[in-house]
Amino acid sequence: MKKACSVLLFIFVIGLLSACGDSEGSSSDADGQKVVEVWFGREDFIPEDNFEKFHEEHPDIKVEADVVPLEQAVSDFMRNHSAGNEPDIVQVFHDNVGTMVNQNALMDISEYVSQWEDNEPDTFNKILSQAWDIASWEDKVYGMGVHVGPYWHVYRKDLFEEAGLEIPETYDQLLDAARELDTDEHEGYALVGGREHPAWWFSSLFVSMDGEYTDTGLPVIDSEAGHYLIEFYQTLMREELIDPSAISWSSGEMRGAFIGGNAAMAPIGDNIFPLIQEEMNYGEEWTAAPQPARPGVGDNTHEIWGWPMMVSSNAEHPEAVMEVFKYLSDTEIVSEVAQRYQPTTNSEVMSSDEYQEAKPWAADFEEEFANTIIMPSHVKQGEVMNILIDIQQEALQNPDKNPADIAAEFQTELNALDN
Numbered sequence: 321m322k323k324a325c326s327v328l329l330f331i332f333v334i335g336l337l338s339a340c341g342d343s344e345g346s347s348s349d350a351d352g353q354k355v356v357e358v359w360f361g362r363e364d365f366i367p368e369d370n371f372e373k374f375h376e377e378h379p380d381i382k383v384e385a386d387v388v389p390l391e392q393a394v395s396d397f398m399r400n401h402s403a404g405n406e407p408d409i410v411q412v413f414h415d416n417v418g419t420m421v422n423q424n425a426l427m428d429i430s431e432y433v434s435q436w437e438d439n440e441p442d443t444f445n446k447i448l449s450q451a452w453d454i455a456s457w458e459d460k461v462y463g464m465g466v467h468v469g470p471y472w473h474v475y476r477k478d479l480f481e482e483a484g485l486e487i488p489e490t491y492d493q494l495l496d497a498a499r500e501l502d503t504d505e506h507e508g509y510a511l512v513g514g515r516e517h518p519a520w521w522f523s524s525l526f527v528s529m530d531g532e533y534t535d536t537g538l539p540v541i542d543s544e545a546g547h548y549l550i551e552f553y554q555t556l557m558r559e560e561l562i563d564p565s566a567i568s569w570s571s572g573e574m575r576g577a578f579i580g581g582n583a584a585m586a587p588i589g590d591n592i593f594p595l596i597q598e599e600m601n602y603g604e605e606w607t608a609a610p611q612p613a614r615p616g617v618g619d620n621t622h623e624i625w626g627w628p629m630m631v632s633s634n635a636e637h638p639e640a641v642m643e644v645f646k647y648l649s650d651t652e653i654v655s656e657v658a659q660r661y662q663p664t665t666n667s668e669v670m671s672s673d674e675y676q677e678a679k680p681w682a683a684d685f686e687e688e689f690a691n692t693i694i695m696p697s698h699v700k701q702g703e704v705m706n707i708l709i710d711i712q713q714e715a716l717q718n719p720d721k722n723p724a725d726i727a728a729e730f731q732t733e734l735n736a737l738d739n
Contacts, residue, residue: 353382354637356644359397361390361411361627364661365467367653374647381640390627394420401425401632408635409463409644413518414454414626415697415705417462418537422699426462427631432642433461440646447649451665454694455628463630464645466654467662469590470624470692471524472685476584477607479506487607490615491529491552494585498561501584508561510583511553513716514568519708520625521571521587523695525549527623528611536738537698541711542724542731548614550715550723558719567716587611589625591662593681602680610688624692627662663689700737707733 360366371383388396394416400406420426437444455463488494498508512521531545556562575592577583579599600606613620651668658664659678676682698704711730
């Protein structure tokens with residue numbers, strides 16, 4: 321009797337294990353469907369129909385979407401990747417791509433991108449090259465940048481007109497305007513000076529001042545552009561052209577100062593423009609322009625940021641992943657997201673009347689947007705950003721220190737990251 325019970329128990333355990341195995345299999349193939357799990361970095365990036373059209377057109381593929389904030393997406397993804405529980409697609413800040421590639425966490429999808437180009441040129445050719453560049457490392461593509469966005473400069477047009485000032489074309493002119501507009505009622509300028517965010521604004525201004533990067537992706541701060549940038553920050557603090565508390569400001573406090581009328585100018589991302597538009601009319605109370613140039617440089621360069629959708633090295637169904645990319649970048653689908661949130665790499669959408677009507681400032685940036693460069697990044701990008709934050713803090717805390725000395729000191733730290 322005991323022996324029979326043992327046999328029955330053994331059969332039960334085997335059946336249980338088999339059921340568990342079937343359950344694991346269903347996580348990747350539910351009811352015969354290929355499952356593609358996607359982590360979006362913001363809920364706003366998720367299309368309005370939440371993949372309804374996709375599922376109608378691809379009944380063999382099931383998309384499971386979740387939101388994991390961009391700020392924690394990489395760490396959560398890498399932890400889950402080690403355990404084999406990561407999503408097939410994860411949205412990240414683009415400067416993390418090199419680090420993730422070097423940790424063998426991403427899949428080279430170059431061959432699938434080429435297949436899209438060969439088999440469906442009509443849809444592929446609508447996509448700007450930045451979509452692939454921003455998700456690439458060492459000439460291999462690991463994902464797709466469906467949305468990208470630069471930092472421009474915004475201006476209180478009403479204050480400029482009242483003072484009889486023109487919109488600045490150089491940073492020297494910007495400083496002169498800030499001096500003129502700095503009053504008891506409002507500051508001349510606003511910026512992010514705190515440590516809450518990576519040094520995105522600092523880096524963007526550096527590039528617009530003709531700053532350069534090494535072949536490994538390190539910013540050359542000990543240069544004319546770097547010295548000028550440091551002195552620019554110092555001047556703003558020394559002459560009290562910014563709020564003294566800006567040394568600890570986040571992006572929300574900077575844009576709040578501009579929208580609230582407490583600052584006449586600020587470098588702000590395109591995605592925030594709709595929020596400004598809710599409070600003021602573009603072309604009347606406020607306006608925007610490409611970032612100024614460093615005096616004597618001539619044409620300046622504009623840096624673009626992005627939040628690409630990266631493919632896990634363990635993705636089981638790369639062909640299905642590509643279908644998800646095609647859906648997310650489809651003109652009809654991405655147009656809705658672009659009009660209410662971030663610009664897109666779909667050129668058809670960006671030049672459409674509907675987009676121009678939804679974002680009346682877009683026409684003022686068409687040429688600059690098309691010619692932006694992807695912000696270079698380093699395999700130790702997190703450490704690069706920490707050093708850049710240290711530089712901006714040093715400039716704001718020590719406005720009388722020699723800019724060249726600051727640049728030389730921190731360039732040594734940056735160069736050490738190549739060792």
